[in-house]
Amino acid sequence: MAEASLKSSPSLKPAALSRASPSFRLRSSSLNSVRLRRVFDIFDRNGDGVITADELCEALDRLGLGADPSELRSLVASFIQPGQSGLSFDAFHSLHRELGDAIFGDNDGGEEEEEDDMMEAFRVFDEDGDGYISAKELQAVLGKLGLVEGRSIDRVYEMIGSVDRNHDGRVDYFEFKNMMKSVPVQIS
Numbered sequence: 204m205a206e207a208s209l210k211s212s213p214s215l216k217p218a219a220l221s222r223a224s225p226s227f228r229l230r231s232s233s234l235n236s237v238r239l240r241r242v243f244d245i246f247d248r249n250g251d252g253v254i255t256a257d258e259l260c261e262a263l264d265r266l267g268l269g270a271d272p273s274e275l276r277s278l279v280a281s282f283i284q285p286g287q288s289g290l291s292f293d294a295f296h297s298l299h300r301e302l303g304d305a306i307f308g309d310n311d312g313g314e315e316e317e318e319d320d321m322m323e324a325f326r327v328f329d330e331d332g333d334g335y336i337s338a339k340e341l342q343a344v345l346g347k348l349g350l351v352e353g354r355s356i357d358r359v360y361e362m363i364g365s366v367d368r369n370h371d372g373r374v375d376y377f378e379f380k381n382m383m384k385s386v387p388v389q390i391s
Contacts, residue, residue, distance in 0.1 A: 222358035243292050245348055265347050325379045335373035
């Protein structure tokens with residue numbers, strides 16, 4: 204049902220998502236699942252295991268990807284299972300897959316595109332483009348996401364220290380990439 208409604212009605216795609224970058228659709232299925240779980244957990248503001256349309260709209264707004272709330276609610280509603288108040292992780296995964304197919308086509312770009320995705324993710328945190336993620340930049344992005352870790356600069360320094368292999372107080376691309384590939388995330 205959800206797949207048919209999305210493909211037959213392009214107006215249901217939120218406007219901001221129709222111009223999303225290719226990294227919205229991560230191509231490695233195992234990395235995609237882990238990253239998608241991280242995104243799900245961040246968007247699930249109250250930790251109840253479901254993402255409501257309001258939580259999704261709020262998260263997209265914080266990231267500068269504002270979508271029309273009524274279109275987003277309509278789209279999300281088509282993926283919510285009966286008896287649920289929002290998207291479970293499986294439903295969120297289905298929504299992500301359908302949006303990716305609708306926006307980018309059904310393709311598998313392999314390792315080169317995975318590397319591009321990783322670099323684009325790094326650039327989100329490297330706000331000044333100097334090739335490093337500083338404590339100030341990490342704190343700013345965590346704050347935009349509404350994460351509690353961003354409130355304390357000491358916590359941000361701890362986070363950087365946990366992945367900063369050369370001890371320069373910043374995270375370079377290779378440290379970021381290593382962290383992204385090695386941080387365990389429980390997938391339910």
